Amino acid sequence: MPLLEAAGIRKIFGKLTAVDGAALTVRENEFHGLIGPNGSGKSTLMKCIAGAEVPTQGKVRFINTDITTFTPTERARAGMSLKFQITSVLPSLTLYDNILLALQGHCSLFDLVFSRSRRQLHDQVMMMLTQFRLADRAFDAAAALSHGQQQWLEIAMALAGKPRLLLLDEPTGGMSLEERRVTGELLRPIKEHCSLVIVEHDLDFIRDICDRLTVLDQGRVLATGSVAEIQADKSVQEIYLRRA
Numbered sequence: 001m002p003l004l005e006a007a008g009i010r011k012i013f014g015k016l017t018a019v020d021g022a023a024l025t026v027r028e029n030e031f032h033g034l035i036g037p038n039g040s041g042k043s044t045l046m047k048c049i050a051g052a053e054v055p056t057q058g059k060v061r062f063i064n065t066d067i068t069t070f071t072p073t074e075r076a077r078a079g080m081s082l083k084f085q086i087t088s089v090l091p092s093l094t095l096y097d098n099i100l101l102a103l104q105g106h107c108s109l110f111d112l113v114f115s116r117s118r119r120q121l122h123d124q125v126m127m128m129l130t131q132f133r134l135a136d137r138a139f140d141a142a143a144a145l146s147h148g149q150q151q152w153l154e155i156a157m158a159l160a161g162k163p164r165l166l167l168l169d170e171p172t173g174g175m176s177l178e179e180r181r182v183t184g185e186l187l188r189p190i191k192e193h194c195s196l197v198i199v200e201h202d203l204d205f206i207r208d209i210c211d212r213l214t215v216l217d218q219g220r221v222l223a224t225g226s227v228a229e230i231q232a233d234k235s236v237q238e239i240y241l242r243r244a
């Protein structure tokens, strides 16, 4: 049984069909890349999965539940977490407080009131900052971070609720080559407990970290399969050549 199954997703904006009957299936512990030319509907499909857009047609199933009509908050409660291009980091707060806020969003009032839980929260914050190589900046304001470090902080925040599925829209946009390499290293270990759907333009990056890819072209799925299958697919090669 797949973790996520989106089927027949169509999204129409006025006269424009941005996504035209697309399907996406993601298994447990799978990193799945969503690629395709500019304007092919990648972000819109992600938004339909995340609940940021309501699909005109189609169904989204997640952990065996039909979540098509769930709000983003209900999807988060079901185990889905997303980080879009727009930042949700609070720049004037320290890294520590940003992570603490993200963790507290997933705690009950009972957890917050008892001091033993507060100690646990502290340990969790420091563990997450260490995992994302930000522990030495814990008490700096988030605004002082480089662009890449801010993205890592956001990914850490998106993982605070221990989601089963993380959705990332162009996390490496604006990053240096070295920052991209580190981003790959930081994401790989989360596969043990979380699946990933990632929209990316950097094909080298996506080839490196993904197990399977879905290629969109003009709102439709052109191909889906392993990285090797997609690389060998003539129709995929054609759309990338057409763009070059």
Ligand SMILES: Nc1ncnc2c1ncn2[C@@H]1O[C@H](COP(=O)(O)OP(=O)(O)OP(=O)(O)O)[C@@H](O)[C@H]1O
Residues within 6 Å of the ligand: 013, 016, 017, 018, 036, 037, 038, 039, 040, 041, 042, 043, 044, 045
């Ligand atoms: N809210 C909206 N209202 C109207 N049109 C939209 C809206 N969002 C997206 N579109 C259009 O839908 C089409 C698909 O956009 P989308 O952002 O999903 O593509 P994309 O593959 O993610 O593109 P890119 O790689 O450039 O980010 C585009 O023509 C875009 O202009």
